[in-house]
Amino acid sequence: MSKEKQAGRSVRLLRVGELVRHAISECLSRGMVHDPALAGVSITVTGADVSPDLRNATIHVHPLGGTLGDKTREEVLDGLNRSAGFLRGQLGKSVAMKYVPKLKFQMDVSFDEAGKINALLSQSHVLRDLGGEEK
Numbered sequence: 001m002s003k004e005k006q007a008g009r010s011v012r013l014l015r016v017g018e019l020v021r022h023a024i025s026e027c028l029s030r031g032m033v034h035d036p037a038l039a040g041v042s043i044t045v046t047g048a049d050v051s052p053d054l055r056n057a058t059i060h061v062h063p064l065g066g067t068l069g070d071k072t073r074e075e076v077l078d079g080l081n082r083s084a085g086f087l088r089g090q091l092g093k094s095v096a097m098k099y100v101p102k103l104k105f106q107m108d109v110s111f112d113e114a115g116k117i118n119a120l121l122s123q124s125h126v127l128r129d130l131g132g133e134e135k
Contacts, residue, residue: 013050020057020101021048023094027087037079041071046108050101057101060108073107080105 025045027033042064049058061080063073080087084103092100120126 013052016054016097017048017050017057019095020050020091021045021059023091024048024059024087024103026094027090032090033079033083033086035079035083037071037075038083041076043076043080046110054097054099055101057103059103059105061105062108077105077107 028038028043028045044062044064045059046062047060049060051057059080061076063076081104084105088100088103091103121130
């Protein structure tokens, strides 16, 4: 496959992923999902990775503000995965696609990793080594 076709395919997948992300985010923000594990929880959809055949999508989510209240991440993920069929149906209504992908939800850990890196970079001995001032 030529580089132009590979680049075009990846751009296409990114575009489809963004459409899927936006549609799922809209459903969640409107409160269309009525699962007890999701009651009172605000969720941000940070991304959607669509498979090359467009039949599967992994939806990356993160709690809005970083907190889930009294619920665990596993409970929220279970609730989202239980609601995947409903969300898939809503996705089919809002996005015109040949195939509506099967949805799988996964917590986005990039925010947690960024927090760990910031904590490391703000340590006094690291600031000293970087030539910055200690806080």
